[in-house]
Amino acid sequence: MKRKLCVTPPFTCDDDMEELNVAALSRRKESAAPLTERDGTIFRHALNYPLAVVLRLRVLQIVCGISAMVMGSVAFIEERQKFNMGLGIPAGGLTVIAAAVSIHTSRGWNAVTGGAGPGASAASVLWAAAACLLLALVVQCCRTILDPPGLNHGDGPPEDDSVTSPRDLVVIACVQITLAVATLLSAAVCARIDCKT
Known part of the structure; x- marks a missing residue:
């Protein structure tokens, strides 16, 4: 019996294609196997710790930190280089x-890498400093909302047009308060997850 040759790739169509299909199916079955069937504690530990939730919260913290730095820079410029709401720059960076x-x-990551070591204490110190700066930023923003700089209370000559509008500073302060509160709440949730698991 004469065998046909396939054009691409150069296999005989009958036997070789069947072997390729069997090999492809077995590879698919291996990759679809659940993580719990594999041997070792890495995968079992990762399933107990909500790593995906913690990573999402960490990404939120990073986004809020970058946004706080941007808003702090805007406030620093708007306040004519006064470091009132410009406190968002170091608070966001930290x-x-x-x-x-x-x-x-984090515990889920430590299961893969093999332990926290000195990084956990460094993270605690960094979060304590960041929390202090964020709370100081919230206080400064509240002061700006209650008594915006450049607001004419009627007891003096009208302000110069080059001075920033108090409304703009209030909006910046509200945005910075929102970012700081979101960061602090997400850090508290992450700390609670780490303590519970």
């Missing part, structure tokens, strides 16, 4: 660093 370090020291 938040980004603390969240990045915390990703590598």
Whole structure:
């Protein structure tokens, strides 16, 4: 019996294609196997720890930290280089660093890498400093909302047009308060998850 040759790739159509199909199916079955069937504690430990939730919260913290740095820069410019609401720059920067370090020291990640070590204490110190700066930023923003700089209370000559509108500073303060509160709440949720598991 004469065998046909397939054009691409150069296999005989009958036997060789059947072997390729069997090999492809067995590879698909292996890759679809659940993680719990594999031997070792890495995969079982990762299923007990909500790593996906913690990573989402860490990403939220990084986004809020970067946004706080941007808003702090805008406030620094709008306030004519006064470092009132410009406190968002170091607060946001420290938040980004603390969240990045915390990703590598979280329990789900430690199951893969083999332990937290000194990184966990560094993350704690960074989060304590970031929390202090974020709380100071919230206080400063509340002061700006209650008594915006440049607001004419009727007891003096009208302000110069080059001065930033108090409304703009109030909006910046509200945005910074929102970012700081979101960061602090997500950090508290992450700390609670780490303590419970």
